[in-house]
Amino acid sequence: MNKETCQSIFFKGVRDAAPFLLVVGPFSVLFGVVSTEAGLTITQTVSFSLAVIAGAAQFAALQLMVEDAPTIIALISGLAVNLRMAMYSAALTPHLGSAPLWHRALAAYFIVDQSYGLSSLRFEQHSEWALAQRLAYFWGTVAPICPFWAIFTYVGAVIGEGLPPWLALDFALPICFLAIIMPMLRTRAHIAAALVSVGSALVFAFLPYNLGLLVAGLLGMVTGAEIERRHTDPKEAR
Amino acid sequence: MDTTTIWIVILLLGLGSYAMRFVFIGIIGDRELPPWILRHLRYTAVAILPGLVAPLVVWPAATDGQPDPARLSATFVTILVGWFTKNILAAILSGAATLYLLLYMTG
Numbered sequence: 004m005n006k007e008t009c010q011s012i013f014f015k016g017v018r019d020a021a022p023f024l025l026v027v028g029p030f031s032v033l034f035g036v037v038s039t040e041a042g043l044t045i046t047q048t049v050s051f052s053l054a055v056i057a058g059a060a061q062f063a064a065l066q067l068m069v070e071d072a073p074t075i076i077a078l079i080s081g082l083a084v085n086l087r088m089a090m091y092s093a094a095l096t097p098h099l100g101s102a103p104l105w106h107r108a109l110a111a112y113f114i115v116d117q118s119y120g121l122s123s124l125r126f127e128q129h130s131e132w133a134l135a136q137r138l139a140y141f142w143g144t145v146a147p148i149c150p151f152w153a154i155f156t157y158v159g160a161v162i163g164e165g166l167p168p169w170l171a172l173d174f175a176l177p178i179c180f181l182a183i184i185m186p187m188l189r190t191r192a193h194i195a196a197a198l199v200s201v202g203s204a205l206v207f208a209f210l211p212y213n214l215g216l217l218v219a220g221l222l223g224m225v226t227g228a229e230i231e232r233r234h235t236d237p238k239e240a241r
Numbered sequence: 242m243d244t245t246t247i248w249i250v251i252l253l254l255g256l257g258s259y260a261m262r263f264v265f266i267g268i269i270g271d272r273e274l275p276p277w278i279l280r281h282l283r284y285t286a287v288a289i290l291p292g293l294v295a296p297l298v299v300w301p302a303a304t305d306g307q308p309d310p311a312r313l314s315a316t317f318v319t320i321l322v323g324w325f326t327k328n329i330l331a332a333i334l335s336g337a338a339t340l341y342l343l344l345y346m347t348g
Contacts (some may be wrong), residue, residue: 007328010307025330026329026330028244029308029330029333029337030329039288040275041242041305042242043242043247045307047244047247047248047251050251051251051254053255054249054251054252054255054256054258055253055254055255056258057259059290060254060258061254062290062291063256063289064250064270065253066293066297067331068242068246068250069242070302071242074246074250077250078253078254078257080293081254081257081258082254082257082258083253083263083285083298084260084285084286084289084290084296085254085257085261086282086285086286087262087282087283087285087286088258088261088262089262089264089265090279090282090283091262092261092262092263092264092265092266092281093265093266093269093274093279095265095266096265096266097340098271098276099266100266104295104326107266108263108265108267110266111259111262111263111266112259112262112263112267114262116261121308123255149251161281168284169344171303171340171341171344173301173302173303173305174247174297174301174312174340175337176297177298177312177316178295178315178316178332178333178336178337179317179333180293180294181294181316181320181323181332182288182319182323182329182330182332182333182336183318183324183329184287184290184291184294184324184326185319185320185324185327185329185332186320186321186328186329187286187287188287189342191269192284193284196284196287196288197287197290197291197347198286198291199288199289200288200289200290200295201291201292201294202293203292204291204292204295204296205296205299206292208296208300215292215296216292216293219288219289219291219292220285220289220292221288222287223284223289224281224284224285224288224291225281225288225306226283227281227282227283227288228277228280228281228283228284231283231284232277232280238261
C-alpha cells in the first residue's frame with residue numbers, strides 16, 4: 004500500500020464534497036418546504052428524504068402526487084429519474100466491487116450524484132489507491148452531503164408551514180429542475196434527448212394518467228442513446 | 242392525497258432507488274454490462290425531467306393553465322443562466338429573482 008493514510012484520504016473526500024453543500028442545502032430546504040405545502044407531514048417529508056436521498060426523484064414523485072396522478076405513475080417517474088443510480092452503481096463496481104458484501108450494501112445506499120461524481124473522478128486520477136483508500140475517499144464524500152440532506156429537509160419542513168402565498172412556490176419546482184437540467188446537457192445527444200422530451204411531453208399531454216410523461220421519457224431516452232451510438236466508433240458500439 | 246398513498250410512494254420509491262443503487266455493486270460485481278444498456282441509462286434523467294417541467298411552464302396550475310409572462314420569463318432566465326454558467330445555484334437565484342420582479346410589477 005502507498006504512503007497516504009486512509010484518514011488523510013477521507014478528509015480529502017470531505018474537502019472535495021463540502022462545496023456541494025451550497026447546492027444540496029438550499030435544495031433540501033426547498034424540498035421540505037414544497038413537500039409540507041403539498042400536504043405531507045414533517046415525518047413523511049423527512050422519511051421521504053431518508054428513504055430516497057435523491058432530490059430530483061423526490062420532487063418528480065411529489066409533483067405527480069400533487070397532480071393526483073395514479074400512484075403507479077408517480078412511482079415509475081420517480082424511479083425513471085433515479086435510473087442513473089444504476090449507472091453510478093455500475094461505474095463504481097470496478098473500484099469498490101471487491102469490498103465485503105455488507106460494506107457494498109451499505110455504500111450502495113449512499114450512492115448519490117456527488118459521491119459518485121467525485122469518487123469516479125478521483126479513482127481515475129489515483130489508480131495507485133488500494134481498496135481501503137478508495138473506500139475512505141468514498142465515505143469522505145458522503146459525510147458532508149448525505150446527513151445534511153435529511154437535516155435540511157427537516158428545516159425546510161418546519162419553516163415551510165409559515166410561508167406566505169405571494170412566494171409563488173408553485174414555480175419553485177420548475178425553476179429548480181431547469182437549473183439541474185442545464186449542466187446535464189453536456190453533449191448533442193443530451194440536448195436532443197431533452198428537446199425530444201419537452202416536445203413529446205407537450206404533444207402527449209392529452210393522454211390520461213400522466214402517461215404523456217412516460218412516453219416523453221422513453222422517446223427522449225431512445226433519442227439520446229441512438230445519437231450517441233451513431234457518433235461512436237462502430238467497433239465499440241454493439 | 243391520503244396518508245396511505247403517501248407512505249406507499251415513500252416506501253416503494255425508497256426500496257426501488259436502493260435496488261438500483263445496489264444492483265451492480267452488490268449483485269453483478271465485476272461482470273461487464275452490455276454497452277446498449279449503459280447507453281440508455283445515461284439519458285434517463287435528461288429525458289424525464291424536461292418532460293416533467295415543460296407542461297408546468299406552459300400551462301401553470303397557479304394561473305389556471307394560462308401561459309403567464311412572469312413564469313415564462315423566469316423559465317427563460319433560468320435556462321440562459323444555467324446554460325452559460327452551469328451553476329445550479331446561480332440559475333435558481335436568477336430565475337427566482339426574475340419571477341418575483343415580474344410578479345411584483347404586474348401586481
